[in-house]
Each structure stands twice: as structure tokens, then as C-alpha cells.
Amino acid sequence: MSLCLEDVKRIAHLARLAVSEDEATEVLGQLNGIFGLIEEMQAVSTAGIDPMSHAQNVVLRLREDVVSEGDQHELFQSVAPQVEAGLYLVPKVIE
Amino acid sequence: MLNASLSELAALLDARKLSSVELTRFFLDRIEQLNPTFNAFVTVREETSLAQARAADQRRARGEALLLTGIPVAQKDIFCAKGWPTTCGSRMLSNFVSPYDAEIVRRFDAAGVVNLGKTNMDEFAMGSSNETSFFGPVRNPWSPAAVPGGSSGGSAAAVAARLAPAATGTDTGGSIRQPAALCGISGIKPTYGVVSRYGMIAFASSLDQAGPMAKSAADLALLLNVMAGFDARDSTSLERPPENYARDLVKPVAGLRIGLPKQYFAEGVSADVIRGIEEAIAAFRRLGCETVEVDLPNTQLSIPVYYVLAPAEASSNLARYDGVRYGHRAAQYTDLMDMYQKSRAEGFGAEVKRRILIGTYVLSHGYYDAYYLQAQKLRRLIAHDFAEAFKRCDVIMGPTSPTTAFDLGAKSGDPVQMYLSDIFTIAVNLAGLPGISIPAGFGDRGRPVGLQIIGNYFAEARMLNVAHQYQQATDWHLRVPAGLEVEPA
Numbered sequence: 001m002s003l004c005l006e007d008v009k010r011i012a013h014l015a016r017l018a019v020s021e022d023e024a025t026e027v028l029g030q031l032n033g034i035f036g037l038i039e040e041m042q043a044v045s046t047a048g049i050d051p052m053s054h055a056q057n058v059v060l061r062l063r064e065d066v067v068s069e070g071d072q073h074e075l076f077q078s079v080a081p082q083v084e085a086g087l088y089l090v091p092k093v094i095e
Numbered sequence: 096m097l098n099a100s101l102s103e104l105a106a107l108l109d110a111r112k113l114s115s116v117e118l119t120r121f122f123l124d125r126i127e128q129l130n131p132t133f134n135a136f137v138t139v140r141e142e143t144s145l146a147q148a149r150a151a152d153q154r155r156a157r158g159e160a161l162l163l164t165g166i167p168v169a170q171k172d173i174f175c176a177k178g179w180p181t182t183c184g185s186r187m188l189s190n191f192v193s194p195y196d197a198e199i200v201r202r203f204d205a206a207g208v209v210n211l212g213k214t215n216m217d218e219f220a221m222g223s224s225n226e227t228s229f230f231g232p233v234r235n236p237w238s239p240a241a242v243p244g245g246s247s248g249g250s251a252a253a254v255a256a257r258l259a260p261a262a263t264g265t266d267t268g269g270s271i272r273q274p275a276a277l278c279g280i281s282g283i284k285p286t287y288g289v290v291s292r293y294g295m296i297a298f299a300s301s302l303d304q305a306g307p308m309a310k311s312a313a314d315l316a317l318l319l320n321v322m323a324g325f326d327a328r329d330s331t332s333l334e335r336p337p338e339n340y341a342r343d344l345v346k347p348v349a350g351l352r353i354g355l356p357k358q359y360f361a362e363g364v365s366a367d368v369i370r371g372i373e374e375a376i377a378a379f380r381r382l383g384c385e386t387v388e389v390d391l392p393n394t395q396l397s398i399p400v401y402y403v404l405a406p407a408e409a410s411s412n413l414a415r416y417d418g419v420r421y422g423h424r425a426a427q428y429t430d431l432m433d434m435y436q437k438s439r440a441e442g443f444g445a446e447v448k449r450r451i452l453i454g455t456y457v458l459s460h461g462y463y464d465a466y467y468l469q470a471q472k473l474r475r476l477i478a479h480d481f482a483e484a485f486k487r488c489d490v491i492m493g494p495t496s497p498t499t500a501f502d503l504g505a506k507s508g509d510p511v512q513m514y515l516s517d518i519f520t521i522a523v524n525l526a527g528l529p530g531i532s533i534p535a536g537f538g539d540r541g542r543p544v545g546l547q548i549i550g551n552y553f554a555e556a557r558m559l560n561v562a563h564q565y566q567q568a569t570d571w572h573l574r575v576p577a578g579l580e581v582e583p584a
Binding site for chain 2: 076
């Protein structure tokens with residue numbers, strides 16, 4: 001398998017990363033090197049093996065549906081790039 | 096004071112021969128003097144640390160001190176600490192001051208431990224050399240031309256240069272053990288789920304685990320006693336009764352069965368590392384341990400498996416950095432999409448972007464089964480290999496890293512070569528097992544060799560016992576790089 005420049009641009013768009021033509025070209029070579037390594041996986045038959053998603057065989061805990069956190073929005077918004085009247089500001093998305 | 100163990104420092108504090116303020120001042124002065132050489136710390140806040148030290152001294156005067164009260168410990172800059180800049184080695188978080196404490200920061204605080212500062216690291220813990228940090232590389236105290244390893248390179252260098260008595264780290268694919276090995280210190284990655292990840296900035300959530308880094312196994316045990324424990328705020332935290340990880344330190348190790356995986360002594364491991372490890376194994380034999388060859392046939396596959404799973408999880412975890420709620424936002428943009436794309440492109444460095452791209456690709460439509468699912472199936476095979484091996488031995492030993500510290504720049508242009516250097520550590524994360532690295536002498540050019548001890552699930556106390564007994568029989572862990580052993584007058 002080998003990626004092409006269009007693949008890199010498509011993935012970058014999905015990942016919301018702006019890439020220039022030069023960056024995409026440089027990254028393409030690196031990604032193909034890495035996927036060369038990753039392709040070693042395909043040589044192994046894994047028929048009948050259950051995927052392992054987690055190191056411990058645990059079940060997620062459930063908790064009571066009660067309020068556990070106080071209101072700290074001012075503190076949390078103090079590190080936001082742009083805030084007004086308790087709201088996070090972003091460029092207009094609806095005309 | 097440079098080589099004093101945590102127990103010895105605690106005894107000095109307890110006997111009032113030393114105050115926490117004096118101890119903290121000593122290390123702050125040393126950081127001021129030596130950090131420009133090593134770049135191990137990214138944030139030092141003298142007044143905050145000294146205020147904590149004063150509070151610790153007052154607590155001791157009231158008779159309320161716990162064992163580590165008043166001892167300064169450096170925190171990897173991946174742990175959120177309220178009021179402290181918490182950058183994760185990234186431009187993305189270079190302006191982030193945490194509004195809350197990570198659980199382990201809270202635990203250290205409750206124990207009266209002084210936060211000595213935040214240590215440098217590979218960006219978002221993605222790297223094996225500390226060269227991906229936005230704040231510049233860390234230098235190895237044993238050889239300034241060499242990398243300290245990564246991603247907890249700042250913590251490892253800080254302990255090795257004796258800028259801190261101990262530090263914290265995190266380990267997703269070897270990020271505690273490999274820098275510990277390359278810097279000649281001790282570090283433990285506990286069993287997945289033993290230490291809370293709450294407030295620890297996420298990289299690959301099914302693999303990330305925090306642990307201590309220190310001069311000796313005995314110190315690691317005392318630090319782990321503070322760090323480990325159930326936390327309802329981390330959904331992967333395991334509900335287990337508290338343990339005293341120091342309980343078995345002094346037990347003899349005669350009769351211990353050591354498994355030696357043939358794959359860990361194969362081609363590709365440098366001769367000086369093999370020599371150091373074989374000498375360490377010989378020391379264990381002299382202590383009455385037996386050795387048995389074990390087989391970990393899927394070792395080689397752990398690299399591709401890891402470099403699918405970790406980037407996939409990272410691409411999901413790092414989606415949160417969108418320039419809206421915290422972190423870097425581009426100065427110029429045309430619309431929301433442009434703001435996302437530019438903020439992320441500017442905020443992340445090259446290695447983080449590569450991993451996000453790999454992860455996004457392997458999770459994208461049509462590729463999930465071939466990559467992510469296949470990697471998860473192979474992960475089970477890798478875990479199964481360890482389970483089989485532990486039927487024949489108590490612990491597994493081998494090199495932590497196939498080479499000693501490499502030179503800065505030697506691998507930074509070639510991601511594949513960098514990834515291959517993680518071969519002996521990442522399988523342990525995939526299986527979720529605990530692993531330790533301890534110093535085992537020196538290879539070529541005086542660069543430290545690290546011995547890895549892998550245990551079965553929850554065998555930390557036993558592994559620390561094994562490491563401690565080795566450190567009773569050897570003194571590699573007490574060696575200090577030339578020129579750094581000088582105590583101030």
C-alpha cells in the first residue's frame with residue numbers, strides 16, 4: 001500500500017489540520033515509510049482472535065445521576081481564547 | 096544531599112536537621128545553576144514551591160507530617176497543577192494555566208510533597224528522545240551530545256543531574272522506562288489502572304499510565320505508595336485495596352525464576368547493552384536466582400501494532416484542541432473551519448501532526464478493519480505471549496532499550512528509526528503489564544545501560560523487591576555524572 005498526495009490532503013482535512021503543498025509532500029514520504037512498517041501486521045492471520053481493546057477486562061462503572069461538580073465556568077473560561085457573557089466565541093457559522 | 100534516598104531525607108527532616116525550605120531551596124538553586132545546560136525544567140515557580148515547603152515545615156511542627164512531607168518532587172508537564180502553566184511540551188498549550196489539579200498532584204499535595212517545578216517532555220508525550228518538545232530538547236546529563244530519551248526526558252535528566260530527588264513520568268510506550276534507562280536512573284510503569292489518569296493530559300488512553308522516576312527502587316516504592324490508588328474520576332482506575340509497595344523490599348531473591356526472552360537478546364541489540372544486561376543477570380544468579388529462556392514470538396509485531404493503536408487513540412484525544420475552549424488559537428482566520436485548521440496546524444509540531452494523520456487514516460472509512468481491528472487482535476496475541484511466559488518464570492528481564500542514548504539529531508529526521516527504538520518497552524504497555532527500568536552499568540562512551548524488569552499484573556511490590564536487591568548488591572544507581580557530584584559549600 002502506498003499513499004498519494006491527495007490521500008494526505010484528504011486525511012489532513014478530516015483531522016482539521018491545514019497543510020501546505022510542501023508540507024503535504026514531505027509528510028507523504030514519512031507516512032509511506034511508517035505504513036511500510038505497519039504493513040507487517042497484514043502477514044499474520046488473526047482469524048478467530050477477539051480484538052483486545054483494553055488491558056484489563058473491566059466493565060465501566062455506573063454512578064448515581066446526581067450533580068457532582070459545582071459551577072466553575074468563570075474559572076474554566078479564564079483560559080479560553082475568546083469569551084463574552086459566559087459564552088465561547090467562534091466565527092459565525094449560521095447566516 | 097545529592098545522593099540521599101527519600102528515606103534519608105525524610106529522616107533528616109524528621110530529626111529537624113534539615114527543613115523543607117532548606118531542602119527545596121537547595122534544589123531550586125541547583126536548578127537555577129544547571130538547568131540552562133540541560134533544559135530539564137520548563138517551569139519553576141520558586142515562591143510557590145517555597146510556600147509549599149514552609150507549609151510542610153509547619154505541618155511537621157504540628158506533628159502531622161507523613162513520610163514524604165516536605166520532600167520536593169518534580170512533575171512532568173503533562174500533569175495539570177492548579178495555577179501552574181501546564182504545556183505538555185506543546186505550543187498548543189503554551190499559554191494554558193491549569194484551573195485544576197490532576198489526581199496525582201492532589202495526592203502529592205495531600206501528602207505534603209513540594210512541587211519543585213514542571214519538567215520538559217516530548218510534545219504530548221509523543222517521542223523517544225525529547226526532541227519534539229516545543230521548548231527545545233533536553234540534554235543527557237551523562238553526555239550533553241546525547242538525548243535523554245523520551246517522552247519523560249526532562250524528569251529523567253532532572254533526577255540524573257540531581258536537580259530533583261525524584262520526579263513523575265508517564266509511560267504510553269516506554270516513556271518512563273526508556274528515558275530512565277538512557278539517563279541511568281530508576282523508573283516504574285505500574286500495571287494499567289493502578290495510578291489515576293485524571294488530570295493527566297491524554298495521549299493514547301488504552302495505554303497511558305503514570306509512574307514515579309527516582310534514583311532507586313526503594314524511592315520508587317515510597318512514591319508509588321502516594322501515587323497509586325482508586326479514583327472514581329478515572330473510568331479505568333481499578334478498585335483494589337491499598338498496597339504498601341515497600342513491603343517486600345528487603346526479602347531475599349534466592350529462588351526467583353527470571354525469564355529471558357530470546358527475542359530480547361537478538362540481532363539489533365548493541366553489544367555494549369547486551370554486555371551490561373548479561374552482567375546484571377550474572378549478579379542475580381549470584382543472589383541465588385535461576386534463569387529460564389522464554390519465548391515472546393510476537394515482539395517484532397508490537398511496533399506496528401503500537402503505531403496503529405497509539406496514533407488512532409491520539410487522533411481522537413487530540414481532537415479536543417480546536418482553539419475554542421483553551422489552548423492556541425490562530426490570529427487570522429476566515430471562518431470556523433479555517434480557525435480549526437490553522438489553530439491546529441500552528442499549535443501542533445511535526446511529530447504530533449504525523450501521528451494525528453496516521454490515526455485519522457487508520458480509523459477512516461474502509462480502513463478500520465485492516466488496521467485498527469487487526470492491531471487489536473494482534474494486541475491479544477502479544478498479551479498472550481506474556482501470559483505463557485509467566486507460567487515459567489516470576490519476572491522477565493532484558494534490555495530496556497536496544498542501544499544506549501543516541502546523539503541529538505541522530506534519529507529525529509527518520510520517524511521509522513525512532514519508532515524501532517521502542518521495541519522492548521511497547522509490548523508491556525500493549526499487555527498492560529508493569530515494567531521497571533534500573534541502571535545496570537555503562538556501555539560505550541560512558542552512556543548508561545538500563546535493565547528492564549517486567550512483572551505479571553499487580554506484581555509491583557515483587558518487582559521493586561527484585562530491583563532493590565540488585566541495588567543492594569551494586570552501586571550503579573548511586574553514580575553521578577562527572578562534574579555534577581559537587582555539593583555546594
